[in-house]
Amino acid sequence: MDISTVAIITGASRGLGHALALGLLQPGAQLITIARSHDAALEQQAASAGCLLQQVQADLSDPAAAGACAAKVMASLPQGAQRYLLINNAGTVAPIKQAADLTDANAIAAAFNLNVTSLIALSSAFLHATQGATDRRILNISSGAGRNPMPGWGVYCATKAAVDLYSQVVHAENHGVRIVSLAPGVIDTGMQKQIRSSDAASFPNVERFAQMHEEGQLATPAAVAQKILHYIAHDSFGSTVLDDIRNHA
Numbered sequence: 001m002d003i004s005t006v007a008i009i010t011g012a013s014r015g016l017g018h019a020l021a022l023g024l025l026q027p028g029a030q031l032i033t034i035a036r037s038h039d040a041a042l043e044q045q046a047a048s049a050g051c052l053l054q055q056v057q058a059d060l061s062d063p064a065a066a067g068a069c070a071a072k073v074m075a076s077l078p079q080g081a082q083r084y085l086l087i088n089n090a091g092t093v094a095p096i097k098q099a100a101d102l103t104d105a106n107a108i109a110a111a112f113n114l115n116v117t118s119l120i121a122l123s124s125a126f127l128h129a130t131q132g133a134t135d136r137r138i139l140n141i142s143s144g145a146g147r148n149p150m151p152g153w154g155v156y157c158a159t160k161a162a163v164d165l166y167s168q169v170v171h172a173e174n175h176g177v178r179i180v181s182l183a184p185g186v187i188d189t190g191m192q193k194q195i196r197s198s199d200a201a202s203f204p205n206v207e208r209f210a211q212m213h214e215e216g217q218l219a220t221p222a223a224v225a226q227k228i229l230h231y232i233a234h235d236s237f238g239s240t241v242l243d244d245i246r247n248h249a
């Protein structure tokens, strides 16, 4: 069978990643998801959509596991697909603390490993595995937090700023891959729940986020995923490396 798109997405078990995965279940496509948990319902949905699905369970905050997962997944990619797509979406906002309280180096390293290290490891394995393919796209899910300081998010802001600059470096290296680091806006997911449960001493803006939720200002994962999938498929994908989905209709 001819494969139209081979897509690999991290963090597809919940939130934005799950909504993106549902949208990627297209007939004739192949989807590979990576997260710690397995999604039984997605198996059924893939089968009814006529999409090949492979779910890989891995803890991407563990660099050894992330490296092994990247090597294994990318080595098994089918040849000859029309498009290869990597979506680095898995991420964590923890630890949420003021700079003087960021004393747990393991928690800091886990966030960097998930948000940055695994993304770089997956991207390099993807670049190797898809060498010679004409249509290769990488979408890194960044955040406005990588572009604007937010008190209490020293680690999160630093990881997302790293994702932005890493994406710009890959673009500058001219691998023949289109790459975008995209801020997705504020979305009603488990991550936002976690943000709203922060204490005000650690995260002074907690009230503002609670208010946005109460006022229904959070976008649904499905609506954001639909916009992002449309954006990815567009011919102009990759022309703006640092982008924000809110800049697009």
Ligand SMILES: NC(=O)c1ccc[n+]([C@@H]2O[C@H](COP(=O)([O-])OP(=O)(O)OC[C@H]3O[C@@H](n4cnc5c(N)ncnc54)[C@H](OP(=O)(O)O)[C@@H]3O)[C@@H](O)[C@H]2O)c1
Binding pocket: 010, 011, 012, 013, 014, 015, 016, 017, 018, 034, 035, 036, 037, 038, 058, 059, 060, 061, 062, 089, 090, 091, 092, 093, 114, 141, 142, 143, 144, 183, 184, 185, 186, 187, 188, 189, 190, 191, 192
């Ligand atoms: N929500 C927002 O308002 C917002 C705003 C800006 C940017 N973002 C970014 O959007 C992306 C998705 O966020 P979200 O709100 O959808 O988050 P979420 O609801 O917390 O979901 C996070 C996803 O990442 C996976 N994940 C977490 N830790 C992992 C680990 N150690 N190894 C492998 N997978 C792991 C989770 O799967 P398992 O638990 O099954 O492993 C889950 O599928 C993130 O990069 C986030 O920074 C979100």
